[in-house]
Amino acid sequence: MELKLLPQVIQDIIAASNKPDPDAYVDCFSEDALVLDEGKEWAGKAAIRRWSAEHHFRANIFLEPIQAKQHEAEIVVVFKVDGDFDKTGLPDPLYLNFYFQIRDPKIKRLAIRLSKGPEGI
Template sequence: MANNQFQLPKSVETHFQATNTSDPVAFLSTFSEDAVVIDAGKEYRGKAAIKAWSDRDYFGDHLRLEVTNAVQDALEIVVTAKCDGEYDKTGLPDPLYLDFHFTLDGDKITRLRNVLSSNSRAVPLPQPIAAFYHASDVYDDALLAGCFATDAVLADEGMEYHGPEAVSGHILEANRDAKVTTEITGCTEKNGDTVVTATLSGSFEGSPVPLDFHFTVENGKINALNIVLAGA
């Protein structure tokens, strides 16, 4: 399926187009000679190994990928895609969404890591909110702070945090300490805010807990976030 919504680097765009049009030559051309692919816990180094892997797991299984989201940070671009094909679906979510973590050098892919998506239900999210959850997952301080306006306010557990650095610092410290994982289950608009419902699990009392994240977004930045129990 063509990607008409997200502006992806040419090599990443070609990765998905070549997969969906069964073009292994174009697919392989996107990788550098010493590229590394990590897929299903296995590592493939160099074009010969990547060709053998893709011939089997992409083109042999007639893999089809529908891009549903993309987030860029300082080190990589992460593309979420809905997957289908003739692979063994035993024990896998249905539908299956994967996060494709691309590292680029110029116009070539130097590293690709494929993992189950943290947004496993592929709930559509506005770009700054999608970036918020990605940055929270990978503990990227700069990317997370960059999601917020300079006068942003976070309200969480009766406390307020002001400014991008204070907000991102609180979120990442809490996530690291409790080894938090997030499952996004819904997204609605309410009174001008975007409300994302997610279940958080980790090493904290009451885990797992469903929460509502009330985001106020203006001019592409989050300027207010209120985190409360779901349905409160």
């Protein structure tokens, strides 16, 4: 899938992440959305707001989309990720796979996992 063809909500979450705009970021999720990251779950917008504040915006995360693929009900995007976080033991550069499930026009589920690299899907 060409990156320019990503659904608008994914383009919006990338822009909100990199701006940074925490309110616009959280607005990309449905009220009952679920985020899976670092082995933990955050359910609902209030929990996702706390997760994004602590794990995303505090670390000044910058997302650079590298490639994307539609896989059944998910869109998987490989991001090169940078920011102000402890990189001890992490690959350099760091690539993460974001698995998006979208229920128009919002993100219903997001799972974030370590990628094997820029060609990680």
